[in-house]
Amino acid sequence: MIGVATIGVFALGWTCVSGPSPERAVRDLISAELAGDAEPIWASLQDDERTYYGLDHDRFCQFVVSYLRPRMKRLQQEGQITVSSVAGTKGARGSVHVIMPDGERTLLRGEVVPRSGGFVSTEPFSALLLMAALSSTPRIAGELHAERTYRCLKAEQANLEAYGITGIYSEQYGLESWDATLKRQAVRVSIQQARQSNAANRSR
Secondary structure: OOOOOOOOOOOOOEEEOOOOOHHHHHHHHHHHHHHOOHHHHHHHEOHHHHHHHOOOHHHHHHHHHHHHHHHHOOOEEEEEEEEEEEOOOOEEEEEEEEEOOOOOEEEEEEEEEEEOOEEEEOOOHHHHHHHHHHOOOOOOOOOOHHHHHHHHHHHHHHHHHHOOOOEEEEOOOEEEEHHHHHHHHHHHHHHHHHHHHHHHHHOO
């Protein structure tokens, strides 16, 4: 389910900025995301992501500077980035609470595992993209997560297409067109609405 609290819907992978330790690497990556720092985010992209999105270094960095950065700067960091080691993968995970412009509190997550020459992040680029887009879409009272996400994607589609983002890439679906993404999200809206209706009926 797509939502502010469950941002990691599209399963991608990132090659994270290398560091002296996995804990430092995941902390640096989350800091770069919060700041909209183009170079570390570019360095974090998996080769498949670059291929599917079709953005070279300069175009991607322009997208980060012009689109992602101003939207991420709307978020207010709450507290420090917390990190912990992941013994099973010899990696690390981290997270930090952020407050959206409409006052909603959510979590920005990161996780890295070691690879030759650095680390690979298991958190999706699309998660960061969605969080940035949602900062432009204040929640309507009583609105479901799926409803807000659908409204956000619909509103931001033209902006993203202007930067060459013609769809969302995931390991599960590949590069999915906006029409296909919106269609899947509309199904999620219907499912959430049905669950909400059933819960309301049971409480009567």
